[in-house]
Amino acid sequence: MRLFNSLTRRVEDVVPLEAEHVTMYACGPTVYRYAHLGNLRSFMLYDLIRRALQFEGLQVTEIMNITDVGHMTDESSVEAVDKMQLAMEDEGLTPAEIAEKYTAAVFDDATALGIRPADRYPKATEHIQEMIDLTAILIDKGHAYVVDSGSVYYDVASFEGYGKLSGNTLENLREGHRDLETDPQKRHPADFALWKAAGPGRLMKWPSPWGEGFPGWHIECSAMSMKYLGERFDIHTGGTDLRFPHHEDEIAQSEGAVGHEVVSIWIHAGHLRQSGQKIAKSTGNVILVRDLVERGFDPLSFRWLCFQTQYRSEMDFTWDAMATADQRVKQLRHRMAEWKPGASELDASATAFDARFREALADDLAMPTAVVIVNELVSSKEVLDAQKYALLASWDFVLGLDLERDATAGWEPTAEMRALVTERDAARAAKDFATSDRIRDALGAMGLEVMDTAEGTKIRPRD
Ligand SMILES: [Zn+2]
Numbered sequence: 001m002r003l004f005n006s007l008t009r010r011v012e013d014v015v016p017l018e019a020e021h022v023t024m025y026a027c028g029p030t031v032y033r034y035a036h037l038g039n040l041r042s043f044m045l046y047d048l049i050r051r052a053l054q055f056e057g058l059q060v061t062e063i064m065n066i067t068d069v070g071h072m073t074d075e076s077s078v079e080a081v082d083k084m085q086l087a088m089e090d091e092g093l094t095p096a097e098i099a100e101k102y103t104a105a106v107f108d109d110a111t112a113l114g115i116r117p118a119d120r121y122p123k124a125t126e127h128i129q130e131m132i133d134l135t136a137i138l139i140d141k142g143h144a145y146v147v148d149s150g151s152v153y154y155d156v157a158s159f160e161g162y163g164k165l166s167g168n169t170l171e172n173l174r175e176g177h178r179d180l181e182t183d184p185q186k187r188h189p190a191d192f193a194l195w196k197a198a199g200p201g202r203l204m205k206w207p208s209p210w211g212e213g214f215p216g217w218h219i220e221c222s223a224m225s226m227k228y229l230g231e232r233f234d235i236h237t238g239g240t241d242l243r244f245p246h247h248e249d250e251i252a253q254s255e256g257a258v259g260h261e262v263v264s265i266w267i268h269a270g271h272l273r274q275s276g277q278k279i280a281k282s283t284g285n286v287i288l289v290r291d292l293v294e295r296g297f298d299p300l301s302f303r304w305l306c307f308q309t310q311y312r313s314e315m316d317f318t319w320d321a322m323a324t325a326d327q328r329v330k331q332l333r334h335r336m337a338e339w340k341p342g343a344s345e346l347d348a349s350a351t352a353f354d355a356r357f358r359e360a361l362a363d364d365l366a367m368p369t370a371v372v373i374v375n376e377l378v379s380s381k382e383v384l385d386a387q388k389y390a391l392l393a394s395w396d397f398v399l400g401l402d403l404e405r406d407a408t409a410g411w412e413p414t415a416e417m418r419a420l421v422t423e424r425d426a427a428r429a430a431k432d433f434a435t436s437d438r439i440r441d442a443l444g445a446m447g448l449e450v451m452d453t454a455e456g457t458k459i460r461p462r463d
Contacts, residue, residue, distance in 0.1 A: 063228045
């Protein structure tokens, strides 16, 4: 498997630190509003990386954080307003209720889009101590300083590699920050908060050695990634907008604290636009999963639409393209129902198709090529129908389109469901009940009844 590393700006082989086992940290949702299709495109990329690696036979451990504090509008201002606090005031709910509501919503969206659960979802609010500890280490090592207000800033000039991910070196930044309102106590305008003193009226705050306050957003990902994956791990992913300052600052924090490289490969998902416009709350063109459902589309068809654009490229969403993708996915399921299963082994012509599909995946997830291969296979006159069925059923492990839905209307679990059952049984065997419960919920959301038996997990459609 080869992936584009944003840090080296090259396509590189994925060489896991531990043989056959890839460790991956994914920047997760901020849970004070619904995730839009642009956010979900990024989450689908994390899932696609994982599926593709597993398809190659590798084991993957994926951690995705839940940002339920500290994601501020302006990191540098003392009066910075936390968006969580704003949502709370708008909706008349407590911070915990806001977080719970939108965390549940994003899990539902992920399930609807065929995004498999990560192994763990640490919450920022449950790791305040880890963030305080890391901040204290950075102060000790001379990478951070406390100001009179009780805020702690990272001293960007103390970290030699600052700017290596985004190209925003200190020289470039001095220009860009000229107009920004900043805390006059900062040594450099680009210094960012590790810990913020709680201003008046602040509800989400914690005690710390520097007084009551709350963590900056970036420190959360350094603290939680290293807690769960260690001081070296393989892949870190996020949307392209997180490259700077979020990931640049994370590198400064993590590497400043441990003194060496932490992440091998940084991967960033491209932006999603709608009919040429940036998708943002301010432009009023936010599309949610439920908008797809309301228009009669299967949310899984959004996957097929995304596959037509390389993951790093900007993608333009139009409702026409969505309609075409939806039609195609339904057609593929219908064709599979006509073909019927039956091939026990792939013949030469099917094997050639399989090799091309796997090569496309391995080539930095060239999904537009994979789409062409699927289309060629469907219309191929050389490959027997039962062989086509076997190939698509196997590829659906990565595509996640529930392609056997019509064929198995009788009913048989899909490849996806079988994979989840296997994962759940493994989690139960390892006494990881949090994961096992989460997978049970994911199966439940697919309309299945989940039963625990002596032979392990059994599923059947709910009446
Ligand atoms: Zn992050």
